[in-house]
Amino acid sequence: MFAFIVRRITQAVLVMLVISLIGFAIKNRIGDPVRDLVGERVTPAERAEMREKLGLNDPFLIQYGRFVKNALRGDLGLSFFHKKPAVAVILSKAPATLELVFAAALIIIVISLPVGMFTAIYPRNWFSRFTLSFSTLGVSIPVFLTAIMLIYVFSVELNWLPSYGRGEMVNIGGWQSGLLTLDGLKHLVLPSFSLASIMLPLFIRLIRSEMMEVLETEYIKFAWAKGLSRRRIFLVHAFKNTLLPVITVFGVQIGIMFAFTILTETVFQWQGMGFMFLEAVERSDISLLVAYLVFVGVIFVVVNTVVDLVYGLINPTIRIAGRK
Amino acid sequence: MFRRFKDSYLFYSFKQDKTAILSFAILMLLLVLGSLAPVIAPFDPYDPNSIDIMNAELPPAWAGEGEAQFWLGTDIQGRDLLSTILYGLRLSILIGLGAVGLQALLGILVGLAAGYLGGKTDAVLMRMADIQLSFPYLMVAIFISAIFQVVFGIGRYEQLAVPLLIVIIGLAEWPVYARTVRASVLGEKKKEYVEAARVIGLNRRLIMFRHVLPNSLTAVMVISTIQVANAVMSEAALSFLGLGMPITKPSLGALIKSGFEYIFSGSWWITLFPGVLLVLLVLVINLLGDWLRDVLNPKLYKG
Numbered sequence: 001m002f003a004f005i006v007r008r009i010t011q012a013v014l015v016m017l018v019i020s021l022i023g024f025a026i027k028n029r030i031g032d033p034v035r036d037l038v039g040e041r042v043t044p045a046e047r048a049e050m051r052e053k054l055g056l057n058d059p060f061l062i063q064y065g066r067f068v069k070n071a072l073r074g075d076l077g078l079s080f081f082h083k084k085p086a087v088a089v090i091l092s093k094a095p096a097t098l099e100l101v102f103a104a105a106l107i108i109i110v111i112s113l114p115v116g117m118f119t120a121i122y123p124r125n126w127f128s129r130f131t132l133s134f135s136t137l138g139v140s141i142p143v144f145l146t147a148i149m150l151i152y153v154f155s156v157e158l159n160w161l162p163s164y165g166r167g168e169m170v171n172i173g174g175w176q177s178g179l180l181t182l183d184g185l186k187h188l189v190l191p192s193f194s195l196a197s198i199m200l201p202l203f204i205r206l207i208r209s210e211m212m213e214v215l216e217t218e219y220i221k222f223a224w225a226k227g228l229s230r231r232r233i234f235l236v237h238a239f240k241n242t243l244l245p246v247i248t249v250f251g252v253q254i255g256i257m258f259a260f261t262i263l264t265e266t267v268f269q270w271q272g273m274g275f276m277f278l279e280a281v282e283r284s285d286i287s288l289l290v291a292y293l294v295f296v297g298v299i300f301v302v303v304n305t306v307v308d309l310v311y312g313l314i315n316p317t318i319r320i321a322g323r324k
Numbered sequence: 325m326f327r328r329f330k331d332s333y334l335f336y337s338f339k340q341d342k343t344a345i346l347s348f349a350i351l352m353l354l355l356v357l358g359s360l361a362p363v364i365a366p367f368d369p370y371d372p373n374s375i376d377i378m379n380a381e382l383p384p385a386w387a388g389e390g391e392a393q394f395w396l397g398t399d400i401q402g403r404d405l406l407s408t409i410l411y412g413l414r415l416s417i418l419i420g421l422g423a424v425g426l427q428a429l430l431g432i433l434v435g436l437a438a439g440y441l442g443g444k445t446d447a448v449l450m451r452m453a454d455i456q457l458s459f460p461y462l463m464v465a466i467f468i469s470a471i472f473q474v475v476f477g478i479g480r481y482e483q484l485a486v487p488l489l490i491v492i493i494g495l496a497e498w499p500v501y502a503r504t505v506r507a508s509v510l511g512e513k514k515k516e517y518v519e520a521a522r523v524i525g526l527n528r529r530l531i532m533f534r535h536v537l538p539n540s541l542t543a544v545m546v547i548s549t550i551q552v553a554n555a556v557m558s559e560a561a562l563s564f565l566g567l568g569m570p571i572t573k574p575s576l577g578a579l580i581k582s583g584f585e586y587i588f589s590g591s592w593w594i595t596l597f598p599g600v601l602l603v604l605l606v607l608v609i610n611l612l613g614d615w616l617r618d619v620l621n622p623k624l625y626k627g
Binding site: 030148152 | 459460462466467471474475553560561564565584587588595599606610611
């Protein structure tokens with residue numbers, strides 16, 4: 001187990017190095033830190049002096065080393081537009097995205113678990129058939145289209161729910177939260193349902209197929225033979241063993257949801273990290289762009305590593321087999 | 325050749341499956357509509373002379389204020405929506421197929437090299453694929469296009485949008501191919517015909533491309549359909565974010581984006597029609613992909 005952990009963590013560090021190298025190369029080749037600091041109205045002589053002072057004439061690898069060292073201290077440079085450290089900008093936008101992902105994850109769990117189990121237990125029921133064919137359709141609808149349709153129906157036509165922004169927020173120790181006010185929650189409904197809609201079909205199918213497999217196993221047959229109640233067999237014995245693979249997939253998919261937040265946040269003008277990223281692209285704010293790249297890289301690597309380690313703990317065959 | 329195809333298992337199971345036949349028919353229809361867009365479309369949306377801004381935002385012909393010559397209404401610039409959608413469909417299909425072609429080329433080369441040569445080549449190439457695969461492809465595509473847009477500047481980026489999008493989506497999704505090809509090459513490599521080819525002294529490249537590759541193509545075919553659907557979706561997403569096709573030459577995604585800005589004033593048709601077409605295109609490809617996977621699944625079929 002120890003060797004497995006070491007190998008997995010080395011790999012994670014390696015991935016992070018590659019990502020930071022890509023990020024730094026972008027910054028080094030395209031970005032202009034002098035512009036980020038002083039803007040356009042400075043004489044070429046002063047610029048050259050500043051370049052020298054900032055060490056921008058040093059060899060690539062030395063500069064890269066400095067970049068990594070600073071990054072480890074949480075310093076990813078200044079955002080040209082916001083005139084603030086890029087990390088601070090990202091962190092100020094993170095709560096919005098995290099709340100959105102959290103709400104979407106909650107919706108996915110609450111809907112997919114019962115529906116997935118139902119379709120596994122009664123595969124011939126009309127509701128199960130309907131859900132399955134609908135889930136094929138669901139995979140084919142892009143998230144931004146779902147979002148637009150929801151906006152059209154619920155805010156333009158029915159005028160029930162707000163279509164953009166986060167609404168009224170409460171500040172809890174620097175964390176701008178929209179979860180505690182009625183207005184904030186109303187604003188959260190459409191974005192979180194749109195975000196959840198991409199993963200729902202996948203999870204319903206996953207839970208269904210896992211559960212159906214479990215229901216075929218010997219120990220479930222034994223439980224029937226023993227005369228246990230239906231409820232106990234489905235909810236206690238089958239359900240538990242369905243959960244294991246579902247949890248691991250869930251871990252990875254949460255990471256993937258971050259990619260889709262860029263789309264959802266654009267549609268709903270949700271002031272999160274994805275929205276900030278697109279603004280940074282429009283403004284050619286290279287430092288912020290690279291900082292976002294590294295930040296998201298860290299999130300993914302950490303999530304993937306933790307999921308793998310947890311899976312290794314639960315399922316020993318992975319550990320022994322070692323490399324995939 | 326045709327005879328062989330007609331008697332094949334593939335064609336037999338196609339005839340048995342109504343969903344597959346229907347999907348195939350719709351897909352063919354869309355492909356024809358897309359590729360013949362310049363012939364079929366009543367207007368040329370790229371020709372500034374045919375556009376009159378006074379016609380902007382007209383609803384479909386059957387709605388109250390619609391005009392008969394614009395059957396599906398007009399978009400915000402006064403272009404006939406039907407023509408614009410047909411041209412957009414053409415672009416979406418072109419980019420989707422192009423991107424999958426590039427992915428397949430890259431992926432097959434990498435997968436074949438990694439699988440057949442093994443050793444260090446395998447370790448390096450597959451580690452690269454692993455790293456990229458640990459990020460969602462949409463994220464990778466968004467990053468690459470963001471960087472391209474900053475490098476090229478928005479003006480040039482929009483000019484070169486079609487080839488750039490093909491490159492972006494191709495680069496974002498090749499690892500899927502590389503992995504699939506590698507896995508099936510590893511399976512083929514151990515078989516006797518490869519050993520025989522080696523014994524009679526054929527050179528390595530010939531064995532790789534003429535003998536191992538053709539036998540590994542079933543898996544490629546199965547993922548290709550799904551990948552086309554993915555590529556079309558990615559293109560739509562990128563265009564929707566403003567990182568893809570410009571509004572002067574809109575793909576389906578870019579049309580949806582332009583319509584979205586006007587949905588609050590009630591102009592639903594600019595978003596809805598391209599949206600429905602996009603969903604239909606992706607849906608039939610996905611259905612065909614599912615069918616193909618079930619039929620060609622090597623585990624079930626070859627035994």
